[in-house]
Amino acid sequence: MTASDERPRHERLPEPTLRRLPWYLAYLKLIRGRGETVVSSTRIGEETGVTPVQVAKDLSYINISGKTRVGYEVDALVGILDDFLGFSHAHRALLFGVGQLGAALMRDAGLGQYGLDIVAGFDVRPELVGTEIEGIPVYHIDDLPDRCPTLDATIAVITVPVEEAQRVTDQVLACGIRALWNFTPFRIRVPHNVVVQNTSIYANLAVMFNRLNSLTTR
C-alpha cells in the first residue's frame, strides 16, 4: 500500500466518494477489532454494497492503492482514512440550542473520536445557563461576542428551534465562524464563503416514509 506524502488533502472530492469513505472506515475498524490485517477491495465492496472498482477508485482519490493479490493493510488504511476524513484532528466547536438533540451531541463521546470537540454550549433558558454537560459549560447566547475569541472554535453546531435558526446563524457568523452544522429543518442563509452541512433528521424521515409508501403500494 502506498500513500504519498503529498496527497491532495484539501482537494474538493466528489461528495459521493466522500460519503462512501466513512462506510469503508467503519467496516475496516470493525474487522481490525476482529484481528484482521489485510483486506481486498472486493471484500470491502461486498460488505459495504459498493462495486470493487468503485472502492479502488474512491481510495485512489486519496492516493491509496492496494498490493496486487494481497490487498490493503487494514491498520494503515484506517489511519490514512481517519486522517484524510479529518477525524484524527480535533476541530473545536460551539453548540447552539441545548435541547434533547443538542445535549445528546454534547454527551456523545463518539463525536470526539470523529474529530469534533464541542467546547461550549449556548442557550437562553435560565435553568441551563451556568450548568455543565459532561464538563462542557453552557453559556447564555448574549455572552457569545465576549466568549468567542477565547473559545477559538471553527465550527458551530445549530440545534435551536426553527424560528431561531437564522438569528443564531447571523450571530455565529458575526463572531467569525465559517462552518455550520445545521440540524434544523430550516434552510439557513449564509455568504458563499461559509460551509453549511445540513443534517435534517426530519428530511431523512420524509425520504424514508416516501420509499416505504412506494414499497407497500407496489
Add this chain to the structure above:
Amino acid sequence: MTASDERPRHERLPEPTLRRLPWYLAYLKLIRGRGETVVSSTRIGEETGVTPVQVAKDLSYINISGKTRVGYEVDALVGILDDFLGFSHAHRALLFGVGQLGAALMRDAGLGQYGLDIVAGFDVRPELVGTEIEGIPVYHIDDLPDRCPTLDATIAVITVPVEEAQRVTDQVLACGIRALWNFTPFRIRVPHNVVVQNTSIYANLAVMFNRLNSLTTR
C-alpha cells in the same frame, strides 16, 4: 391553489425534490406562526435558497399550483405538505440501542410531530432493560420475536454500536419490518425490497471537515 384528490402520493419522487419539500414546509410553518396567509414561489425560493422555478416545479409534483399574482395559501400548503411527506400520519417504530443518541430520539417530541411514533426501545444492558424513557418501555433484544407481533411497528431505528448493526438488522428483518432508519456509520445489508435510510452523523462530519479544509486553503 389546487390539490387533486388523486394526487400521486406513492410515486417515487426525485430525491432532491423530496429533500427540498421539508425546507419549504419548515419555512411555511415559520411564517404561518407569524400570521402570514399567502406566499409566492419567489419568496419561498429566496428564503430557502432555491430558484422560484424549481419551487413551482417541486410543488407541481404533488399537484399543487399557486394562483397567478396571489401565490400559495400558507395554511393549506402546510397541510398538504405535512400529509404528502407522511408527517401527519403516525408511523409506529421500534428503536434499537438506547444510548445517548437513541435515548435522545426517544425523548424528542419533535419526531412525533413529524409522524414517527417510537413505541418501544430495545437494548441488552441490564440497567436499561425494564425502564421507561418518556413513558416508552425498554425491552431486552432477546424479547423481540415475542413482542414484535403486538408492537405492530413498520419502522426500525438503528442506533446500536457499529459491531452490532448487522446482527440487529437481521433480527429486525426476521420480525417482518421493512423500513430501517440507520444512524450507524455501518453500511447494513438488506434484501432489495427493504427500505434503508442512512443518517450517518459522522459521514456528514467528514463532508463538513473536507469543505472547511478546501475553504481555509483556497
